[in-house]
Amino acid sequence: MAxxxxxxxxxxxxxxxxxxxxxxxxxxxxxxxxxxxxxHMDDPDSSSAGLPDDIGPGSHLVLVEAGNETGLRRALEVAEACAHAMAIGLEVEDPSD
Structure with a gap:
């Protein structure tokens, strides 16, 4: 499984x-x-804790499992299109890391 x-x-x-x-x-x-x-360095004791610049969208790690590379390619295409349409920051992790 990919x-x-x-x-x-x-x-x-x-x-x-x-x-x-x-x-x-x-x-x-x-x-x-x-x-x-x-x-994520969100130390509650920090002098900048709770400032408006510190409040925003969260970071989420999503795992996609597909039966083959074609399924993963489709998933990546949809993720990129959705990220663009919904103004989401998207980073794809390199599996060789």
């Missing part, structure tokens, strides 16, 4: 909409938001 990991900078609602659109694609076995283990 995997694709995407990091989104988006609201919860936009992330759910993107996941639903990808899940509806033929060849995609599963799509889910997974636990993000990357630290």
């Amino acid at each position: 995997n694709l990991r995407m990091r989104l900078t988006a609201s919860e609602d936009d992330t759910a909409a993107l996941i639903n659109r990808i899940a509806a694609l033929q060849g995609v076995e599963s799509v889910e938001e997974i636990a993000d283990l990357m630290p």
Whole structure:
């Protein structure tokens, strides 16, 4: 099974909409938001904690599993189109990392 990991900078609602659109694609076995283990430096003791610039869309890590590379390619095309249409930040993780 082929995997694709995407990091989104988006609201919860936009992330759910993107996941639903990808899940509806033929060849995609599963799509889910997974636990993000990357630290985001949101220290509550920081002098800038709670400032308006610190409040915004969250970061979400999404895992797509497909039966083959064609399914992943479709998922990536839909993710890119949705990211553009919904003004979502999208980063695709390189599987060789």
